[in-house]
Amino acid sequence: MQLFLMRHGEAGYHAQSDRERILTETGRHHTGIMSNWLTRNVNAFDLVLVSPYLRAQQTWQEVSKHFPEPRKWLVLDELTPAAEPGKAADLVLAYAEQYKADKVLVIAHMPLLGYMVSELVAGVEPPIFATSGITLIDKHAEQASIVWQHAPHSIS
Template sequence: MQLFLMRHGEAGYNAHSDRERTLTDMGRHHTGLMSNWLGLTIKEFDLVLVSPYLRAQQSWQEVRKHFPEPHKWITLDELVPSGDPEQVAHLVLAYAEQYAANNVLVVAHMPLLGYLVSELVPGVEPPLFATSGVTLIDRQNGTNHLVWQHAPHSIS
């Protein structure tokens, strides 16, 4: 299984709450750049798991313009900045197994994503994710390996 972890695009701060922050024009642009670049690596996602926060939902809307409709996509309440990385790791793997997904995209937030990488790949320090940044974790025979991490500035 290939697990693509993506941080939402750049968001503004003019909102009533953190949940309601929206993508900036630059956030949409960078998410589109990363989506185009991802399209060179993968042609479709079997499963997409997205944070309920508006900026993550908007990021997913940008990504989905570049890919066929996934077999299944779910908004997961646990994919919030303060989410429990151990619980989220178990949920992501359980959903991937349930839907027999080979290519999974998770759209979420920092610091959760950094801690999730450490949870899934023991011995790896929590990496920072740039906005719209993506990390690939390859899972084979129950063992996870960090393959790469890219941000919009590293692909252009």
């Protein structure tokens, strides 16, 4: 399975709550850059799992413009910034198995994503994800490894 973990695009701070923060124009632009770049590595996603927070939903809206409709996409309350990383990683893997998904995109937040990488890849310290940044984890049976990690500034 190829697991693409993506942090939402840059979001503004003028909102009633953290959950309601919206993408900035820069966030939309950087997400577009990453989406264009990502199309060179993957044609389509079998499964997309997205945080319920508005900025993550908007990031998915931007990404989805570049790809065909996935077989399945879900909003998961377990993908919020302060969610429990082990539970989130287990849930992502369970959904991937349930939907027989080979290419899975997860759009969520820091610090959750960094800790999820540590849960999924043995011996790896939690990496920092730039906004709109993506890490690809290749997972087969119990073996998992980081293939690459990119951010908008590293590909443009």
